[in-house]
Amino acid sequence: MEKLVSIWSKNRPLPESYIFPPETRPGNLDVPTSKAIPVIDLRQNRADVVHQILKAGEEYGFFQVVNHGVPEDVMNESMGVFKEFFEMPAEDKAMLYSEDPRNRCRLSTSSVNYSREKVHHWRDNLRHPCHPHLQDSIQLWPQKPIRYRKVVGIFSIEAKKLGSRILELVAEGLGLECGYFGDKLSESMMLSVSHYPPCPDPSLTLGLSKHCDPDLITILHQGGVKGLQVFNNGEWISVEPFHNAFVVNIGNLLQVISNDKLKSVEHRVVTNSSVARTTAAFFISPSDDSIIEPAKPPAGDTSVYRAFGFREFMLHYLPNLENNEVVMEHFKLQA
Numbered sequence: 001m002e003k004l005v006s007i008w009s010k011n012r013p014l015p016e017s018y019i020f021p022p023e024t025r026p027g028n029l030d031v032p033t034s035k036a037i038p039v040i041d042l043r044q045n046r047a048d049v050v051h052q053i054l055k056a057g058e059e060y061g062f063f064q065v066v067n068h069g070v071p072e073d074v075m076n077e078s079m080g081v082f083k084e085f086f087e088m089p090a091e092d093k094a095m096l097y098s099e100d101p102r103n104r105c106r107l108s109t110s111s112v113n114y115s116r117e118k119v120h121h122w123r124d125n126l127r128h129p130c131h132p133h134l135q136d137s138i139q140l141w142p143q144k145p146i147r148y149r150k151v152v153g154i155f156s157i158e159a160k161k162l163g164s165r166i167l168e169l170v171a172e173g174l175g176l177e178c179g180y181f182g183d184k185l186s187e188s189m190m191l192s193v194s195h196y197p198p199c200p201d202p203s204l205t206l207g208l209s210k211h212c213d214p215d216l217i218t219i220l221h222q223g224g225v226k227g228l229q230v231f232n233n234g235e236w237i238s239v240e241p242f243h244n245a246f247v248v249n250i251g252n253l254l255q256v257i258s259n260d261k262l263k264s265v266e267h268r269v270v271t272n273s274s275v276a277r278t279t280a281a282f283f284i285s286p287s288d289d290s291i292i293e294p295a296k297p298p299a300g301d302t303s304v305y306r307a308f309g310f311r312e313f314m315l316h317y318l319p320n321l322e323n324n325e326v327v328m329e330h331f332k333l334q335a
Contacts, residue, residue, distance in 0.1 A: 001097040004109050004124045006086055006276075009197045018120050018205045025204055026229075026236075026270045035237050037230060039245065042165075043067040053166070054173035054262070057250050061265030062230050064245040065166070070158040072244055078155040079223050083278050084145045086124065086195040092144050096126070104129055105140035111208065112318065122271050123207045124195045130156035130282070131189040152191070159219055159282040160189055166217060166248060167284070174258055176295050184287040186216055192281045196227060199271035207269030207277075212324040214317045215251035215285040222247060225277040231266040252328065253286065253313070256305045259294040266324060286310045305331050 002008065019025075038056040040063050042049055056063035085093070096107040099114050105128035110120040129137045134153060142148045167181035196207045207227060222228060228239040228247065239247055255264040271277075286292065293307035308331050320326045 001090060001094050003114060004090075004093075004097070004107075005122055006124050006195060006197050007090055009122075009199075012200070014199070014201045014204055018122055020119050020205055020209075024206075024209065026206060026268075027203055035232070037062045037064060037237070037239055037247075039064045039066060039242055041065075041067050042069070046169075050169050050173045053169050057170070057254075057258075057262035060230065060232055061263040062239065062247065062249045062267070064239075064242050064247050065162075066242065066245045068162050068246060069165075070155075070162055070246070074151075074155055074158055075221060075244065077151050079221060079278065079280065081145055081148050081151045082126075082193045082195075082223075082280055083276075085126065085142060085148065085193070086276075086278060088144060093142075096142060105142075112321070121208055122196060122199050122205045123269070124197075126193040126195075128191055129188070130191050131160055132187050132287075155280075156189065156191060156282070160284075162246065163189065163217060163219055163282065163284040166219075170217075170254070170258075170262070174261065174295060180295065181216065184290045186284050187287040187290075188285040190283045190285065192283065194269070194277075194279050194281070196269065196271050196277040196279075198273055198276060200273065202271040202273055205271060207271050209322050210266045210268045211321050212264040212266055212327070213249060213251040213283065214253065214314060214321075214327075215283045216254045216257075217251055217284050218247075218249050219282045219284070220247040220249070221280045223278045223280070225272070225275055227269050227271065227277050227279075229268050229270060231268075236268070251283075251285075252317070252324070253292050253310075255328070256292055256331065257295050259301065260304050264324070264328075303333060306333050 037060045040052045042065050093107055098106040101112055107126050109124050128141055138149050171180040222241040224241050226241055229236045250262045250264050252264045254262055288311055290310045291307055294303040294305055316330050317327050
């Protein structure tokens, strides 16, 4: 519990264990902002939305959505509750703290496994399941703040609806049958709430190292403070917070299903020295027993990937999460 960055970080220099090797440090934090990922208005003509999502998925692997149907008050109240959670006294959070990645609901620090890391990330994290079986999952969630379960329960339902809507649009763009991503392929949804306190030297450390997400899609609320960066055409670009928007990115499994038409792209999180940043990411994934494979390719195309189980994918992903090329190569068909 005492390892949480938010507990010990005030008025202290950056510890050696948080300083990244020179080749992986963010260095200059002023990355290009003129080159922005697309912002897609979901109230537009459906055909236009489908086209824009597919184009963004091909070129960036990321896009933002506005007019998405999630009520503004639900978003604001939920982000407020998340901030309240991280501001609570240590004793109110102690029961949730765990360094065991297998714990379904846990408060932790840094990345996946603190004790096995060579360098730590400047981040505290609350992670728990939302779907399927929301009512069962809620019993694992924090009991404080008192309104956490009610408020976040509503938020998770809205996020799941938005995720299903986006996957329907993706299926349409890929020429797949209606409901392709229904049932087991998008059954699971995990919430990851990250808290990045002000950092004494953001040029030397990272909130999260470069990685790709292992799911179908991720839906992120940035909380109004920038920090997310996406690797595009050989450079890091900043994803600016856009009012009442969600950032959506393509996960590795959707890249496989699209047969490399859509790209799962490396991204990272940088810190800042002046203000805390709290974000909420919903990861939409298949059920554990799902089989993943490319959807039927267009005439003349061949499948890039073999069929594999979601469990098998995760067993290979976790040890290699900072090297996406190694992750994806393992599941490709041999030429």
